[in-house]
Amino acid sequence: MLATSFISCVIGLAVVGAEGETLVVHDDYEQWEWRPIEFNQRRDGRKRMKEGRPLSFEYRGPLFRIAKGFLLPTGRMLEGPDAFKGRSAQLEDIEVGLHGRYSSLIRPGSSYRYEVALKGKGSFHFRAWIGAKHATTGDFRWLGFPNLIKIQVAEQWQVYQGTFQVPVLKSPGFQLPEKVSAAIVVEPGARIGVDEFRLWEIKSSR
Numbered sequence: 663m664l665a666t667s668f669i670s671c672v673i674g675l676a677v678v679g680a681e682g683e684t685l686v687v688h689d690d691y692e693q694w695e696w697r698p699i700e701f702n703q704r705r706d707g708r709k710r711m712k713e714g715r716p717l718s719f720e721y722r723g724p725l726f727r728i729a730k731g732f733l734l735p736t737g738r739m740l741e742g743p744d745a746f747k748g749r750s751a752q753l754e755d756i757e758v759g760l761h762g763r764y765s766s767l768i769r770p771g772s773s774y775r776y777e778v779a780l781k782g783k784g785s786f787h788f789r790a791w792i793g794a795k796h797a798t799t800g801d802f803r804w805l806g807f808p809n810l811i812k813i814q815v816a817e818q819w820q821v822y823q824g825t826f827q828v829p830v831l832k833s834p835g836f837q838l839p840e841k842v843s844a845a846i847v848v849e850p851g852a853r854i855g856v857d858e859f860r861l862w863e864i865k866s867s868r
């Protein structure tokens with residue numbers, strides 16, 4: 663089931679979820695650090711520049727800047743009047759959080775509520791990577807990469823809210839893991855500012 667979303671007119675976002683909800687993601691992009699650029703990042707950066715694509719990170723000599731809590735690039739830091747509040751991230755042609763931050767995070771069968779502040783042009787996606795192993799052979803198969811959240815972003819900062827569930831993707835004999843991984847995805851041609859991204863798992867009433 664694709665997420666449904668609406669624009670909230672509030673200035674900030676609630677930190678505490680409702681009763682029966684568990685906060686599983688809280689990304690405010692306030693703290694950043696400089697880290698050495700790894701070999702794969704240099705290789706990807708040269709390829710992007712040759713293709714005329716924007717770099718997915720900002721760099722200073724042999725270092726790149728990344729939001730704390732992530733393992734791989736998180737876009738460029740926004741601050742001052744360009745930020746939602748404090749500091750934010752600007753994403754272009756990038757996949758954020760699949761390795762580490764949102765790895766093995768989303769439980770199939772559970773419902774989730776989200777809040778996120780966005781601005782820019784194009785679409786913001788929070789996309790699942792759904793794979794499964796065969797119960798008998800142990801073979802692995804990707805079943806799909808559905809968007810759990812998809813939002814067409816406004817030019818000015820807006821707060822979006824909604825809910826989602828992992829869609830049912832069946833393949834006979836294959837069993838889903840307890841949790842699947844996900845990532846923020848901003849496709850080529852889009853430029854998205856993001857801040858205050860939160861996910862709550864909603865406790866089942868059954």
